[in-house]
Structures are given as C-alpha cells and as structure tokens.
Amino acid sequence: MRNRTITAVVAGATTATLLLAACGPGFADGEGRPLRIALNQSEAHPSYIALDHLGEALAETTEGYDTDIYPNETLGAQAEALQLVSDGSVDMAVVSGPQLENLNPDFVVFNLPRVFDDVEHQMRVIHDPEITGDLFSSLEERNNITVLGGFTQGARSVYTDEPIETPADLAGKQIRVQESDLQLAMARALGGIGTPLAYGELYTGLQSGVVDAAENNEVSYFTQRHFEVAPYWSYTNHLVGLDYIIINSDLLASMTPADREAFDAAFTAAHEEHTQLWAEATQEAIEGATAGGATFSEVDDAAFAEPLEAMADTFITTDSQRALYDAARAAAQP
Numbered sequence: 001m002r003n004r005t006i007t008a009v010v011a012g013a014t015t016a017t018l019l020l021a022a023c024g025p026g027f028a029d030g031e032g033r034p035l036r037i038a039l040n041q042s043e044a045h046p047s048y049i050a051l052d053h054l055g056e057a058l059a060e061t062t063e064g065y066d067t068d069i070y071p072n073e074t075l076g077a078q079a080e081a082l083q084l085v086s087d088g089s090v091d092m093a094v095v096s097g098p099q100l101e102n103l104n105p106d107f108v109v110f111n112l113p114r115v116f117d118d119v120e121h122q123m124r125v126i127h128d129p130e131i132t133g134d135l136f137s138s139l140e141e142r143n144n145i146t147v148l149g150g151f152t153q154g155a156r157s158v159y160t161d162e163p164i165e166t167p168a169d170l171a172g173k174q175i176r177v178q179e180s181d182l183q184l185a186m187a188r189a190l191g192g193i194g195t196p197l198a199y200g201e202l203y204t205g206l207q208s209g210v211v212d213a214a215e216n217n218e219v220s221y222f223t224q225r226h227f228e229v230a231p232y233w234s235y236t237n238h239l240v241g242l243d244y245i246i247i248n249s250d251l252l253a254s255m256t257p258a259d260r261e262a263f264d265a266a267f268t269a270a271h272e273e274h275t276q277l278w279a280e281a282t283q284e285a286i287e288g289a290t291a292g293g294a295t296f297s298e299v300d301d302a303a304f305a306e307p308l309e310a311m312a313d314t315f316i317t318t319d320s321q322r323a324l325y326d327a328a329r330a331a332a333q334p
C-alpha cells in the first residue's frame with residue numbers, strides 16, 4: 001500500500017487493535033496482505049524507501065503480499081514495536097541492535113564499538129548465514145520473532161553544542177544513548193554520562209537540555225533535524241550501528257513455499273538497495289546539515305581508541321559471544 005499517512009497517534013495496544021480491525025482478514029477479501037511495519041524514521045530515510053520498494057517487489061512476485069509502513073514511531077518507540085511484533089499485532093519492525101540485547105545477550109557482540117571496520121564488513125558478516133543463522137532464529141521459540149537481516153546504520157559519532165576532540169571534552173555531559181547496559185558503558189568510554197531516551201524524544205531532549213549530547217549517524221542527524229539543537233558534529237566514529245528487520249515468526253511460517261522464496265529474494269534486494277542508498281543519503285545529510293548551520297570536525301582518534309576497544313573484553317563473557325566476535329573479526333579485510 002503506497003503513500004499511507006497516519007495522522008492520529010494512539011497508544012500502542014489500542015493502535016494495534018484498531019489496525020487489526022481496519023485491515024480485516026487480508027487474503028480473504030481479495031485485497032492482498034499488506035505487511036504492517038513499525039518504523040521510527042521519517043519517509044525520507046533509506047529504511048523507509050527500501051521497505052517501500054520491498055512492498056512493490058512483493059506485490060509483483062507473491063500472492064498478494066505488500067508492505068504498509070508506519071513511520072515516525074506512529075506505532076510507538078522501538079521497545080513497543082518489538083512487543084507488537086512478538087504478539088502479532090504488527091507484522092514487522094525495524095529495531096536497533098541494542099533492543100535485542102535483553103532478549104538474547106549474543107546480540108551484544110554486534111553492538112560493540114569497533115567490531116565492524118566499515119559498512120561493507122558489517123553487511124558481509126550479518127548476511128552470512130554461517131555466522132548469523134542461529135542468532136537470527138534464536139528468538140523464535142520464546143519471542144515468536146525471526147530476524148530477517150540487517151540494514152546498516154553507518155558509523156555513529158557524537159554531536160553537541162561545541163566541537164569535541166578527546167573524551168575529556170565530554171566530561172560531565174549527559175549523552176543520550178539507546179536503552180541498554182552496553183550503551184551506558186559506551187557513553188562512559190566516550191567520556192560522558194549516558195542517559196537512555198527513546199529516539200523520538202531526542203530532539204526535544206536536546207532542545208530543553210535534558211541531555212547535552214547525542215550520538216548517531218549523519219542521516220539521522222539530518223532527517224531528525226538534530227543539527228538545529230546540537231550543531232557541532234565530531235567524528236568519533238565509535239561504532240558501525242545496525243538495525244535489524246524483524247518479523248512475526250508465525251506469519252513467516254504461514255507463507256507458502258513459493259511466497260517464502262519470493263519474500264527472501266525481495267528482502268535480499270531490499271537490504272542491498274538500502275546499503276547503496278545509505279552512501280548517497282549520508283552525503284546528502286552532510287550537505288544538508290552544513291547548509292543548516294552544522295559544523296563537522298575530526299577528533300583525536302587515538303584518545304578514543306583505547307577506552308572503546310577495551311569494551312569487548314568487558315562485554316564478551318560467554319563462549320557463544322566469543323565465537324560470534326571471532327567470526328566477525330575474521331571477516332574483516334586483512
């Protein structure tokens with residue numbers, strides 16, 4: 001379904017009930033089966049565009065599937081979206097890596113600073129079934145969630161109201177982070193103090209001074225207009241972030257073999273398109289934010305390297321985490 005705009009924002013469970021009622025039985029009414037996807041980004045974001053194109057491909061190659069994307073946290077923040085996919089009120093969602101850490105600590109590995117050297121390395125690891133096959137099905141039994149794959153978040157850096165060169169420049173600053181222990185430790189490694197906050201609350205958080213700083217990629221910095229309230233971007237490049245595309249496992253299992261094959265092919269094309277769009281969107285974001293008054297500057301890389309790299313030793317505590325970490329590092333370019 002194209003160009004759908006939701007204007008009313010209703011709390012999670014209520015929205016989900018309304019959606020179910022509005023969508024009807026799907027296949028039975030001959031109108032196809034739009035997959036409802038919860039997203040916290042705007043329509044201009046590469047994730048929206050790639051998922052929209054996924055819908056077009058599904059409409060052509062399956063017996064009636066399509067995508068129906070609810071952007072801008074319309075269905076709630078990622079923590080709620082995760083729950084809605086688990087109980088089947090929503091079919092799919094895009095959730096950031098830290099959201100999955102609490103469901104299975106093995107996901108911690110791919111959220112660590114410096115585990116991936118760049119986007120190409122990350123995508124090679126994430127879409128290698130030998131490495132991630134078990135991880136991606138590990139939530140099915142308990143949570144009824146299957147991980148289909150990942151969309152890159154690119155390299156993340158810090159932004160605030162002044163240029164940052166070393167961790168000492170962030171001393172005493174409240175840095176907004178995503179909701180996980182690793183993220184809080186990362187804020188400390190960067191030199192500041194972590195404050196967990198949902199993505200959609202960040203603009204006003206920065207504006208009102210609830211937080212002093214944040215860290216993200218250029219695309220979010222620009223599309224969420226954070227540059228207006230935190231105009232100094234400093235290239236800490238502390239982490240190549242990852243979004244997971246999750247789907248309700250019962251729904252996936254209910255597809256016919258032919259539809260499932262077409263779905264997998266369309267999903268592969270979608271994440272490949274996303275990676276391509278990412279490079280272009282990053283460039284446009286830098287230009288757009290600069291035109292809007294943002295300043296981008298380099299940091300003292302060596303000063304950040306040691307505390308960030310030490311995090312792997314603290315957070316990798318099990319054999320399965322170690323195996324994933326070693327496999328990821330082995331796939332880096334020599």
Ligand code: GCU
Nearest residue numbers: 095096153178199216220243
């Ligand atoms: C990125 C990522 C989102 C995530 C956000 C955040 O924009 O793509 O999935 O929610 O960072 O920092 O919360």
